[in-house]
Amino acid sequence: MANTDIKIKETLRSSELEPNFAEEITKHPGGEKLYLCYQCGSCAGGCPVGKITNSYKPRQIIRMALLGIKNEVLSSDSIWLCASCYTCQERCPQEVEIADLMLAIRNIAAKEGHAPKAFVEQATSLIENGRIPKITGLTQRRRTSLGLPELSPAPADVVKKIAAITGFEQLMEKLKEEAKK
Amino acid sequence: MNYALFFGCVIPTREPSYEASLRAVFKELGVDLIDLDKATCCAPIPIESLDFKTSLAIAAYNLSLAEEANINIMTICNGCFQVLSKANKTLKENETLRTDINKILAEVGREYKGTVDVVDYLQVLHNDVTPERIKENISKSLNKLRVAAFYGCHVLRPSSVLNFDNPEHPHILDDLIELTEAKSVQYMHKTKCCGGLLRGISDDLASKLARNKLFNISNSKADCIVTVCPFCFLQLDVGQLDVRRRFNETYNLPVFHYPELLGLAMGIDPEKLGLKTHRISTESVLKKIE
Numbered sequence: 440m441a442n443t444d445i446k447i448k449e450t451l452r453s454s455e456l457e458p459n460f461a462e463e464i465t466k467h468p469g470g471e472k473l474y475l476c477y478q479c480g481s482c483a484g485g486c487p488v489g490k491i492t493n494s495y496k497p498r499q500i501i502r503m504a505l506l507g508i509k510n511e512v513l514s515s516d517s518i519w520l521c522a523s524c525y526t527c528q529e530r531c532p533q534e535v536e537i538a539d540l541m542l543a544i545r546n547i548a549a550k551e552g553h554a555p556k557a558f559v560e561q562a563t564s565l566i567e568n569g570r571i572p573k574i575t576g577l578t579q580r581r582r583t584s585l586g587l588p589e590l591s592p593a594p595a596d597v598v599k600k601i602a603a604i605t606g607f608e609q610l611m612e613k614l615k616e617e618a619k620k
Numbered sequence: 621m622n623y624a625l626f627f628g629c630v631i632p633t634r635e636p637s638y639e640a641s642l643r644a645v646f647k648e649l650g651v652d653l654i655d656l657d658k659a660t661c662c663a664p665i666p667i668e669s670l671d672f673k674t675s676l677a678i679a680a681y682n683l684s685l686a687e688e689a690n691i692n693i694m695t696i697c698n699g700c701f702q703v704l705s706k707a708n709k710t711l712k713e714n715e716t717l718r719t720d721i722n723k724i725l726a727e728v729g730r731e732y733k734g735t736v737d738v739v740d741y742l743q744v745l746h747n748d749v750t751p752e753r754i755k756e757n758i759s760k761s762l763n764k765l766r767v768a769a770f771y772g773c774h775v776l777r778p779s780s781v782l783n784f785d786n787p788e789h790p791h792i793l794d795d796l797i798e799l800t801e802a803k804s805v806q807y808m809h810k811t812k813c814c815g816g817l818l819r820g821i822s823d824d825l826a827s828k829l830a831r832n833k834l835f836n837i838s839n840s841k842a843d844c845i846v847t848v849c850p851f852c853f854l855q856l857d858v859g860q861l862d863v864r865r866r867f868n869e870t871y872n873l874p875v876f877h878y879p880e881l882l883g884l885a886m887g888i889d890p891e892k893l894g895l896k897t898h899r900i901s902t903e904s905v906l907k908k909i910e
C-alpha cells in the first residue's frame with residue numbers, strides 16, 4: 440500500500456462534514472461505544488503498529504469519525520493497518536471496543552468500494568473453495584508422509600450460497616472492479 | 621472426554637506437522653477427537669473486515685455442525701478460536717442477529733441453537749486433561765531447554781469474549797511448557813502482536829513487528845520459540861528468512877508448535893512429529909535434548 444497517511448485539512452468546514460457518519464458506525468456491532476471516547480490516547484500509546492509507523496493513529500481515526508470526516512477516513516489506507524491485536528480494547532478506560540470499531544469502519548469502507556487487494560483475494564478464495572489457502576499437490580504429499588489422510592475439498596457450495604444471500608459475492612465483484620480503476 | 625476438532629484451513633493445508641503432532645499427543649493422552657467433515661474456513665478477521673454478517677453466518681454454520689454432534693468445539697488456531705468464540709457469544713446474546721443469521725442458515729439447511737461452547741486445546745490440556753495426567757505421560761525431561769512461550773493475540777484478547785487467561789500476563793502456556801521440565805523464559809513485550817494480519821497489507825510493517833519479537837526473544841537467550849497460532853508460526857519460522865533479507869539479521873531460532881514440544885517430551889519420534897517441514901532447522905534443539 441502506498442498512500443497510507445490520512446490527509447488532514449488545516450481548516451474544517453462544517454459543510455464538508457458528515458455528521459451521520461459517527462451514528463452509522465455506532466449501528467455496527469463493535470461500533471456502539473464510539474461516543475464514549477474522551478481522547479485520552481491510551482489506545483495509541485499501547486499500539487504496536489503506531490509504535491513503528493506514523494501512518495497509523497487509532498485515536499486520530501476515532502476523532503475524525505466523531506467529527507464526521509467521512510471520505511478521508513473511508514478512503515485512507517490507514518484504517519487497514521490495524522493488526523487487530525486487541526491491546527487497545529483491553530486498555531481503553533471508556534471500554535470503547537477499538538479493534539472491533541476498526542472492523543466496523545472497514546465494513547462501511549468496503550461498501551463504498553475501498554478494500555485492500557489481499558483481503559479481497561482471500562475472500563474470493565473462500566467463496567470459491569470454502570477455505571482460504573488452496574490444497575496443492577505438496578499439501579497432500581506432506582500430509583501423506585506424516586500419516587495424515589488426504590484433505591478433501593471443503594463444502595464450497597455452502598459458503599457460496601451464504602455469500603450470495605448476504606450480498607458478499609456481489610460486494611467482492613464490485614471491489615474487484617474498483618481495484619481495476 | 622471428547623471434542624469436535626476444528627483445525628481451520630491454514631493448519632491442514634500449510635502446517636501439517638501441527639495437525640500430526642496434535643493428533644499424536646491427544647491420542648496418547650486418551651482424548652477422542654471427532655472430525656467435522658463438513659467444516660469450512662471459520663471466516664476470520666480479513667472476512668469480518670469486509671462484511672461482518674457473512675463472517676458471522678459462516679461461523680454460525682460451523683458451530684451448528686458441532687451442535688448437531690452435540691459436542692463442544694476444540695480449536696487449535698488462535699484465529700478460529702477468536703472468531704468462533706466471538707460469533708458464539710454474539711449469537712447467544714443478540715436475539716435479533718440470531719434470527720437474522722438463522723434465516724440465512726435455513727437456506728443451507730442448518731440452524732444455530734447456541735448449545736455448544738468453543739474451547740482452545742490449551743484449555744483442554746490445562747483444565748480437563750490436567751497437568752498431573754500429562755506429567756504421567758512424559759518420558760523425557762527437556763530440562764536443558766530455555767523456551768520462549770509465544771501466545772499470540774487471539775487466544776488472549778478480547779478477554780471479555782475469550783476468558784482464556786490474563787490478557788496481558790498469561791501463564792497457561794508457560795505452565796504447559798514447564799511440564800516438560802523446560803524453562804519458560806521471560807522476555808520483553810511477551811504478549812505483543814507478531815504482525816501476522818498485516819501480511820499482504822503491508823509486508824514492511826509485518827516484518828518489522830516479527831523482527832521486534834525475534835529481537836526480544838533472542839535477548840532472553842531462549843533456545844527456541846513455542847507458538848500456539850499457525851499465523852504466529854509462519855511469521856516467526858519462514859518469517860525469519862524475510863527478516864534476514866530485509867534487516868540483515870540472522871536469528872536461527874527454531875520454532876515449535878506446542879504439541880511438537882510436548883510430543884518430544886512424551887518420547888514421540890521427531891520424524892513423526894513432522895519437524896522436518898519447518899523452515900528453520902530444529903536440529904540444535906534436538907541435539908540439546910538428546
Ligand code: SF4
Nearest residue numbers: 476478479480482531
Ligand atoms: S483509549 Fe479509549 S477513550 Fe482513550 S482515546 Fe482511545 S478510544 Fe478514546
Ligand code: SF4
Nearest residue numbers: 486521522524525527
Ligand atoms: S488492535 Fe489495532 S489499534 Fe488496537 S493496539 Fe492493536 S493494532 Fe493498535
